[in-house]
Amino acid sequence: MISIDLIQKTAETLMDKAAIEIPEDYLTGLQAAAESEDGDLSSFVLQAMLENYKAAKEDRRAMCGDTGCPRWYVKMGNEARVEGGPVALETALRQATANATNGVPLRPNRVHPLWRTDHNNNVGIGAPEIEYGYEPGGDWIDLITVHKGGLFGTDYRMLFPSDGIEGIKRFYLDSLLAFGKRGLACQPAIIGIGLGGSKDTCMVLGKRAACLRVVGDRNPDPKIAALEDEFKELGNSIGMGAMGFVGKNMVIDCNIEVGYCHTGGMQMSVHAFCLSSRRAVARLWPGGRVEYRTDPDWFTPYQRRETIDWPTATTKAAK
Amino acid sequence: MSKPREIRLSTTPAPEALAGLRLGDIVYLDGLLYTAREGVYKRALEEQANIPMELPGQSATNFHCSPAAAIREDGTFDMGAVTATASFRFAKWLPEWMAKTGAKLIIGKGGMSSKDYKSYFVPNGAIYLSTVGYGTGALLGRGIEKVEAVHWQDELGLAQAMWVIRCKRMGPFIVASDLEGNCLFERENAKIAANLERVYEGTRPAVLKRYGETDDRSDEVIG
Numbered sequence: 193m194i195s196i197d198l199i200q201k202t203a204e205t206l207m208d209k210a211a212i213e214i215p216e217d218y219l220t221g222l223q224a225a226a227e228s229e230d231g232d233l234s235s236f237v238l239q240a241m242l243e244n245y246k247a248a249k250e251d252r253r254a255m256c257g258d259t260g261c262p263r264w265y266v267k268m269g270n271e272a273r274v275e276g277g278p279v280a281l282e283t284a285l286r287q288a289t290a291n292a293t294n295g296v297p298l299r300p301n302r303v304h305p306l307w308r309t310d311h312n313n314n315v316g317i318g319a320p321e322i323e324y325g326y327e328p329g330g331d332w333i334d335l336i337t338v339h340k341g342g343l344f345g346t347d348y349r350m351l352f353p354s355d356g357i358e359g360i361k362r363f364y365l366d367s368l369l370a371f372g373k374r375g376l377a378c379q380p381a382i383i384g385i386g387l388g389g390s391k392d393t394c395m396v397l398g399k400r401a402a403c404l405r406v407v408g409d410r411n412p413d414p415k416i417a418a419l420e421d422e423f424k425e426l427g428n429s430i431g432m433g434a435m436g437f438v439g440k441n442m443v444i445d446c447n448i449e450v451g452y453c454h455t456g457g458m459q460m461s462v463h464a465f466c467l468s469s470r471r472a473v474a475r476l477w478p479g480g481r482v483e484y485r486t487d488p489d490w491f492t493p494y495q496r497r498e499t500i501d502w503p504t505a506t507t508k509a510a511k
Numbered sequence: 512m513s514k515p516r517e518i519r520l521s522t523t524p525a526p527e528a529l530a531g532l533r534l535g536d537i538v539y540l541d542g543l544l545y546t547a548r549e550g551v552y553k554r555a556l557e558e559q560a561n562i563p564m565e566l567p568g569q570s571a572t573n574f575h576c577s578p579a580a581a582i583r584e585d586g587t588f589d590m591g592a593v594t595a596t597a598s599f600r601f602a603k604w605l606p607e608w609m610a611k612t613g614a615k616l617i618i619g620k621g622g623m624s625s626k627d628y629k630s631y632f633v634p635n636g637a638i639y640l641s642t643v644g645y646g647t648g649a650l651l652g653r654g655i656e657k658v659e660a661v662h663w664q665d666e667l668g669l670a671q672a673m674w675v676i677r678c679k680r681m682g683p684f685i686v687a688s689d690l691e692g693n694c695l696f697e698r699e700n701a702k703i704a705a706n707l708e709r710v711y712e713g714t715r716p717a718v719l720k721r722y723g724e725t726d727d728r729s730d731e732v733i734g
Contacts, residue, residue, distance in 0.1 A: 211579075233535055233685070233699075236515055240643045240650065240683055248592070248649035254579045256646035257594030297581035297589050300669050308550070310668025343597065354718055362714035369707075370732050374621035374696045376597055378645045431706040435645070435685075436621075437699045467646045 194333055194476050196275040200284040202474050202482050206337045207262065207292030210472040211254040214245040215486035217406040218382065218444065218469045225380050225441035234433030234441065238380075241434075241467055256468040259298040260339035262289050262314050263321040265404065265490065269330020273478075282322055285335075290315045301342065323396075327494055328502070331478055336488045338403045338471045345377035345464030348395055353458055357419075360387070360460060361426065367462040368427050372442055375435030378466035380444045382407060383427065386461040389451035398461035401449040403471060404490035411448055412496070420446050434467075449491065519680065522572035524615055529638055532686045534695040538640055539682035543659065543675065544572035544618070548596060550671025552604035554663060556611070563662040564675065567613030575601065575619030577670040579648065580658070588658035590676075592648030595620040598639070599733040606631040620645050622687040622696045624734050629692035640684040641695075647683065654681025697731065704729045 214222075226238040248255040264285050268274075274281045290313035293300055300312040302319045314320065347367045351359050364385065371377035384402025386394045410417040423446040433439015453459055473485045493503045515537045520528060522542030532538070545564060547555075554560045564570065575598045580590040598619030605623075608614065609631060617623075617632070618640045632638065642651070656679040664672040687695040707728050716726070725732070 232513055232515065236537070236683075237643055240647050244644065244647040244650045247653060251591075251649060251653070253591035253649050253652050255592065255649055256644070257576060257579050257592040257648035257651065258596065258646075259579050259592070294581045297579050297591055299577050299579040301577075303668065303670070308668070308671075310670060312669050349717065349721075350719065352718055355715065358713060358715035359717055362711070362716060365711060365714060369728060373700055373732060374597075375645055376621055426710070430710050431703045435641070435643070436696055436703075438702050467644050468648075 193273050193275050194478050195480065196280050196284055198476060198480060198482065199274065199281060199335070200288050202476060203285055203288035203335055203337070204292050204295070206335060206472040206474055207288060207298070208296055209484070210337050210339050210470040211259050211296050211298055212248050212252055213472070214255060215406070215469060215471060217408060217486065219245060221407040221444040222380065225444060229433060229439055229441050231433050231437055231439035233437040234435065234439030237434035237437065238441070254296060254298060255470070257299060258341060259301065260470055261301055261319070261342045262298070262337060262339045265323050265325065265336040265338065265488065267325040267327060267334040267336070267490065269327050269332050271329065271331040272333045274333065285320065285322055286315050289313070289320045325490065325495060327492060332475050334473060334475050336404070336471065336473045336490070340403055340470070341378060341466050345371045345381065345466070346462065348391065348461045350391070351458040351460050352456065355458060363460055364423060364462060365426070365430070368430065368442060369432070371464065372430070372432050373436045377464040379464060380434060380441045381464035381466050382469055383423070383443050383446045384463040384465065385423070385446065385448045386459070387448060387450045388453035388459055390453065391459060393451055394459035394461045397449040397451050398463045400490060401447040402463040402465040404488040405447040406487050407445040409447065416448050416450065420448050423448070522570050522616065522678070523567065524571065526636055529615065529636065530690055532638065532689060534686055534689055534693060534698065536686040537682065538684045538686060539680045540572065540654070540678050540684065541680060542572070543570040543677055544574050545570055545676070546574045546576045546578065546674040547608070548575050548577065548601060548671060550667040551663065551673050552601060552608055554666065556604055556607050562612070563673065567615065571613055571615040573608070573612070573614045573617050575617070578674055580669060580674070582661065582664070582669070588661065590652065590655055590658050592652045593655070594644070594646055594648040594651060595642040597621045598623055602627055609635045609637060616640055618642065618684060621733070622694060624731055625692055625694040625697050626734070628688045628694055632688060633690065633692045636690065638686065638690060639688040641687040643683045643685055650683070651681055654678045700729070700731065
């Protein structure tokens with residue numbers, strides 16, 4: 193049994209870490225970008241961002257004033273049991289979100305879409321989102337928080353098999369360009385692409401590809417991995433850098449996730465996880481042990497299983 | 512690669528100080544500024560509520576910003592990071608706001624179009640400063656000397672409220688328009704557009720079209 197108090201306390205710590213500490217993989221990616229950048233203005237911007245990450249950690253203040261929309265991904269081993277059950281778990285995550293919004297502080301971003309009512313704590317109808325995944329074996333629970341920016345950099349389009357890779361490339365470039373101008377997407381970003389599924393799951397896949405995979409990670413399908421490399425290169429060849437200034441760094445990495453779709457379609461979504469790629473992860477065990485990390489390790493062989501059965505493999509975190 | 516110029520500027524700047532600025536200059540601000548975005552604009556302009564500050568006497572700087580901030584139980588403020596939100600969405604209210612408040616510096620994300628600059632920034636002797644990154648919230652937070660007040664938080668919520676901030680060397684910001692109405696982002700977009708034909712080679716437009724789109728990639732999209 194995993195203690196509910198430990199879940200809430202850990203969730204509050206994760207909220208704080210996500211808002212303040214840039215994940216190591218993104219930082220390494222951005223440092224490499226800063227070294228290669230030769231546009232005057234975009235180079236200045238990347239240096240300022242590197243200073244900003246340092247200032248945030250030193251002062252324990254949020255990296256960015258727009259602290260995004262906090263959301264939760266919960267992954268449970270098949271043997272995990274939570275004190276009070278799933279309802280207690282959701283209550284604890286909502287309470288932690290409210291407490292951290294006031295404590296860090298975060299910007300209370302969440303409002304009613306029509307009445308603009310703001311509870312000043314990032315909690316409301318459907319907020320924060322809580323999504324679930326499961327893994328065979330294991331009595332642990334992974335708590336993952338992502339505070340993704342909410343306005344620019346994401347688009348969806350129903351493509352068809354006849355659009356082919358050329359059509360995918362076109363929509364990818366259109367998305368980068370439309371949201372990259374004036375830096376609305378807060379690039380260079382981790383670009384996530386969802387292909388297939390249905391409209392809603394295509395969006396989910398792309399968002400998870402951007403937020404739940406780390407820089408340098410590659411899809412296990414070698415042909416998709418090659419596309420990821422090609423798309424990263426393509427995005428960086430536009431000639432646009434940070435803030436839409438002339439530059440060569442638009443994409444820190446490109447991650448593609450796929451799901452089986454209707455035989456006549458080829459859904460596509462594009463998502464940008466920004467210069468403040470806020471994510472933090474902890475694994476909790478029944479005995480009270482907690483381990484923090486920044487790699488969500490979401491896309492295991494089980495999550496990507498193609499048939500009824502799945503390949504047996506341990507998760508990265510368990511290794 | 513040349514380094515941009517760095518300049519200290521008052522939040523109630525003299526016209527000569529603004530005239531000396533060039534697109535791409537880096538600016539650090541001293542003085543009083545306030546946040547105002549759609550909530551404040553709607554309340555002050557559409558609902559005709561009295562603006563709770565003396566403008567532009569107290570401040571001529573409007574920051575399109577919602578801070579990461581909380582009001583403590585004792586009524587004091589805890590403001591961590593501050594960064595801008597995208598300004599183009601406020602074009603509907605800005606001409607009237609600037610005429611009414613005499614704002615000389617509009618700070619935000621992404622700038623406006625040169626059409627906006629020429630039609631109501633230039634006549635008001637105002638320029639646009641862009642935040643950097645975007646997301647230098649912690650650096651900008653260090654430039655807060657004091658949170659002087661927050662207005663309309665009950666009516667608008669903390670994110671949309673009018674925060675009054677005393678700043679000391681707050682920055683960096685980038686000069687994104689000048690007193691002639693030139694636009695830094697459009698200048699950069701024009702340079703990038705020259706390369707696009709080559710980048711798009713080997714791609715194909717979608718077989719199913721959508722209404723209301725543009726295929727002109729020099730289009731600024733925001734207007």
